[in-house]
Amino acid sequence: MYSFTIPTFVQVLEFFGTFAFAISGIRLASAKRFDWFGAYVVGVSTAIGGGTIRDLLLDMTPFWMTNPIYLICSALALLWVILFGKMVIRQQSTFFIFDSIGLALFTVVGIEKTLSLGFPLWVATIMGTITGAAGGVIRDVFINEVPLIFRKEVYALACVVGGLTYGLCEWLKIDFIVTELISGISVFVVRILAVKYHLSLPVLKGEKTSDD
Amino acid sequence: MYSFTIPTFVQVLEFFGTFAFAISGIRLASAKRFDWFGAYVVGVSTAIGGGTIRDLLLDMTPFWMTNPIYLICSALALLWVILFGKMVIRQQSTFFIFDSIGLALFTVVGIEKTLSLGFPLWVATIMGTITGAAGGVIRDVFINEVPLIFRKEVYALACVVGGLTYGLCEWLKIDFIVTELISGISVFVVRILAVKYHLSLPVLKGEKTSDD
Amino acid sequence: MYSFTIPTFVQVLEFFGTFAFAISGIRLASAKRFDWFGAYVVGVSTAIGGGTIRDLLLDMTPFWMTNPIYLICSALALLWVILFGKMVIRQQSTFFIFDSIGLALFTVVGIEKTLSLGFPLWVATIMGTITGAAGGVIRDVFINEVPLIFRKEVYALACVVGGLTYGLCEWLKIDFIVTELISGISVFVVRILAVKYHLSLPVLKGEKTSDD
Numbered sequence: 362m363y364s365f366t367i368p369t370f371v372q373v374l375e376f377f378g379t380f381a382f383a384i385s386g387i388r389l390a391s392a393k394r395f396d397w398f399g400a401y402v403v404g405v406s407t408a409i410g411g412g413t414i415r416d417l418l419l420d421m422t423p424f425w426m427t428n429p430i431y432l433i434c435s436a437l438a439l440l441w442v443i444l445f446g447k448m449v450i451r452q453q454s455t456f457f458i459f460d461s462i463g464l465a466l467f468t469v470v471g472i473e474k475t476l477s478l479g480f481p482l483w484v485a486t487i488m489g490t491i492t493g494a495a496g497g498v499i500r501d502v503f504i505n506e507v508p509l510i511f512r513k514e515v516y517a518l519a520c521v522v523g524g525l526t527y528g529l530c531e532w533l534k535i536d537f538i539v540t541e542l543i544s545g546i547s548v549f550v551v552r553i554l555a556v557k558y559h560l561s562l563p564v565l566k567g568e569k570t571s572d573d
Numbered sequence: 574m575y576s577f578t579i580p581t582f583v584q585v586l587e588f589f590g591t592f593a594f595a596i597s598g599i600r601l602a603s604a605k606r607f608d609w610f611g612a613y614v615v616g617v618s619t620a621i622g623g624g625t626i627r628d629l630l631l632d633m634t635p636f637w638m639t640n641p642i643y644l645i646c647s648a649l650a651l652l653w654v655i656l657f658g659k660m661v662i663r664q665q666s667t668f669f670i671f672d673s674i675g676l677a678l679f680t681v682v683g684i685e686k687t688l689s690l691g692f693p694l695w696v697a698t699i700m701g702t703i704t705g706a707a708g709g710v711i712r713d714v715f716i717n718e719v720p721l722i723f724r725k726e727v728y729a730l731a732c733v734v735g736g737l738t739y740g741l742c743e744w745l746k747i748d749f750i751v752t753e754l755i756s757g758i759s760v761f762v763v764r765i766l767a768v769k770y771h772l773s774l775p776v777l778k779g780e781k782t783s784d785d
Numbered sequence: 786m787y788s789f790t791i792p793t794f795v796q797v798l799e800f801f802g803t804f805a806f807a808i809s810g811i812r813l814a815s816a817k818r819f820d821w822f823g824a825y826v827v828g829v830s831t832a833i834g835g836g837t838i839r840d841l842l843l844d845m846t847p848f849w850m851t852n853p854i855y856l857i858c859s860a861l862a863l864l865w866v867i868l869f870g871k872m873v874i875r876q877q878s879t880f881f882i883f884d885s886i887g888l889a890l891f892t893v894v895g896i897e898k899t900l901s902l903g904f905p906l907w908v909a910t911i912m913g914t915i916t917g918a919a920g921g922v923i924r925d926v927f928i929n930e931v932p933l934i935f936r937k938e939v940y941a942l943a944c945v946v947g948g949l950t951y952g953l954c955e956w957l958k959i960d961f962i963v964t965e966l967i968s969g970i971s972v973f974v975v976r977i978l979a980v981k982y983h984l985s986l987p988v989l990k991g992e993k994t995s996d997d
Contacts, residue, residue, distance in 0.1 A: 390935070391989035398942055399935025400989045413842075418625075418635055423842055426908050446990045484638050498715075503922075505931045507717045511602070511611025518610055565603035565612045566658050630837075630847055696850050710927075719929045723814070723823025730822055777815035777824045778870050 371466070378463020379431055381456050382408040383438035386500045388449060391442060393504050400442070403503050405435040410496035415471050415488045419478055457556070465548040468493040468520045469541055472527050482531075486524025493520040493548070515555035515562065523548035583678070590675020591643055593668050594620040595650035598712045600661060603654060605716050612654070615715050617647040622708035627683050627700045631690055669768070677760040680705040680732045681753055684739050694743070698736025705732040705760070727767035727774065735760035795890070802887020803855055805880050806832040807862035810924045812873060815866060817928050824866070827927050829859040834920035839895050839912045843902055881980070889972040892917040892944045893965055896951050906955070910948025917944040917972070939979035939986065947972035 386407030390400040409425045409432075416423045425431040442449055449456070471492030475485035494510055494517040501508040510516045526547040530540035554560065598619030602612040621637045621644075628635045637643040654661055661668070683704030687697035706722055706729040713720040722728045738759040742752035766772065810831030814824040833849045833856075840847045849855040866873055873880070895916030899909035918934055918941040925932040934940045950971040954964035978984065 387989070393931060393936075394988050395935045396937065396986035396988050398986050399932070402935060402941075417629055417841055418638065420632070420634065420844070422844065426842065426904065429907055432907075432911075442989065480638065483641055483644075487644075502714060502926060503932060503935065505717065505929065507605060508611070508715060511607045511614060511715065512605075513608065517614075562608035562610050564606050564608050565599070565654065629841055630850065632844070632846065692850065695853055695856075699856075714926060717929065719817060720823070720927060723819045723826060723927065724817075725820065729826075774820035774822050776818050776820050777811070777866065 374462055374466050376434055377459045378466050379408045379434045380438050381459030381463050383435040384456055387439055387442045389504050401439050403500055404438055407496045407500040408435050410499040411492045414495050415492045461549050461552045464493045465545040468523045468548050469545045482528040489524050490517050490520035513561055515560055519548045519551040522551045586674055586678050589671045590678050591620045591646045592650050593671030593675050595647040596668055599651055599654045601716050613651050615712055616650055619708045619712040620647050622711040623704045626707050627704045673761050673764045676705045677757040680735045680760050681757045694740040701736050702729050702732035725773055727772055731760045731763040734763045798886055798890050800858055801883045802890050803832045803858045804862050805883030805887050807859040808880055811863055811866045813928050825863050827924055828862055831920045831924040832859050834923035835916045838919050839916045885973050885976045888917045889969040892947045892972050893969045906952040913948050914941050914944035937985055939984055943972045943975040946975045
């Protein structure tokens with residue numbers, strides 16, 4: 362009585378996004394000479410950490426506790442790095458595309474889950490950003506580095522743009538599916554353009570201080 | 574049909590406390606050359622991180638998800654540092670006062686929220702301490718430094734004193750408003766005295782070890 | 786009308802396990818020259834951090850908020866290190882045994898709490914592992930080190946073995962108490978053997994990169 366369901370297009374995208382996020386964590390862990398277990402934990406935290414924080418803040422059961430696919434997907438990412446370690450570097454641009462797709466998708470999922478619980482758009486935008494970007498912060502805390510997205514990447518800001526675009530589409534009473542698409546594409550495009558043209562936010566003028 | 578409510582005295586204090594906490598995070602982020610987004614995240618985490626952990630432990634909706642004022646206040650703090658970066662250092666003593674007011678206020682808010690849910694005083698004291706001090710720990714983890722309050726500042730201990738004072742006042746059946754005031758003032762005074770007279774807790778005698 | 790209950794054998798083990806976990810955190814904090822407060826926070830986080838994350842994920846009130854014994858036990862551990870600092874190093878093998886007992890016990894507690902809420906075994910195994918191992922990760926984040934268990938210790942893996950053993954016993958319809966015992970012993974034995982024979986997981990082949 363097993364039933365096999367053909368995965369939807371969104372599920373396929375989600376799988377590749379999770380895979381790319383996990384790969385990013387596992388690669389950084391391997392540069393720090395973590396063992397397989399450590400690399401898996403960092404990979405899985407990168408992939409599901411943002412959504413877990415979102416679900417804790419929304420008081421929902423974390424999404425990965427109801428479906429093992431995310432942990433299996435991260436395990437496959439570990440296997441991929443173990444088997445094709447050196448190739449992964451050459452696959453960099455492919456993973457960058459997957460990673461950006463994941464970012465777009467995770468952001469839209471975070472926005473919609475939050476809106477469906479009755480929270481306003483500004484909360485949903487924050488939750489979308491957390492879903493997309495907080496996993497990378499956990500990853501960088503685990504490998505004991507200053508989080509990358511705080512210093513140079515227009516990564517989380519792409520999520521914020523996605524949230525604002527989502528709100529604009531809703532305000533214009535655009536169809537639900539089209540709103541999802543436009544919002545996700547806006548995240549993807551901002552991310553790709555930022556990397557291609559080396560766009561970044563201004564750095565805050567530093568002061569030398571060890572005092573608070 | 575908009576209504577404008579004159580903010581209460583406590584709300585004014587809370588605003589300045591949030592502002593001072595966010596400034597402390599943003600300044601340390603700027604010393605690490607974070608970009609504007611990173612500095613904002615560190616500032617906002619310093620300001621609302623403690624209360625968020627408290628609300629997660631108490632199974633409540635995090636307080637900042639129901640009112641955008643805390644995020645707006647942190648954004649104003651970022652604007653302040655961008656515009657008046659160098660002046661902020663000269664404003665140090667002003668911010669120190671605000672920071673101590675914030676600490677006192679956050680501690681009392683944390684204690685009362687916990688007691689109102691039926692928890693005993695020892696849990697409330699811990700929650701008050703977390704509300705006041707955990708934001709600074711998150712800040713230091715994000716900038717990849719050993720948390721300051723673990724090493725030299727009588728900061729969290731001021732919150733513990735506030736909790737014990739609160740309990741003492743309740744035991745003496747002192748009026749509610751007076752209890753709040755005395756508890757808050759005790760936090761403020763301990764913090765100010767500790768900094769003025771360079772009071773600190775003993776350092777644990779170190780052993781050189783990298784083993785657990 | 787006070788009643789004194791004779792603690793059960795499991796409660797005695799739990800007390801020693803909490804004590805050993807707290808000692809491990811306090812010792813590492815002392816090597817970083819933390820003050821007493823900082824050392825206590827690191828100790829208590831090592832001891833109760835894993836169970837707290839588990840309870841947040843399971844949407845339960847964190848276990849230590851209903852019984853002060855865990856905080857008292859960690860305070861005794863701090864007192865122990867203050868009084869017998871140098872001796873603690875010579876007590877290393879005793880604490881290693883306690884630590885391994887704690888690991889085994891915490892893992893089984895985590896598994897059973899999760900199963901009792903209706904989650905499947907794979908979720909319970911993860912929660913058992915988090916209960917046993919996440920406290921050590923928080924400890925290492927607080928002292929600003931790369932988490933030890935990600936790099937060289939077969940620590941968390943012992944928890945995973947415990948989860949699988951638990952599932953196997955259930956599948957074989959073995960008695961509940963015996964299942965608990967076998968599962969706990971399997972964690973303990975894997976941990977002891979791994980340390981005795983210097984077993985470790987393969988390290989992921991590193992690539993030198995600071996990019997994601």
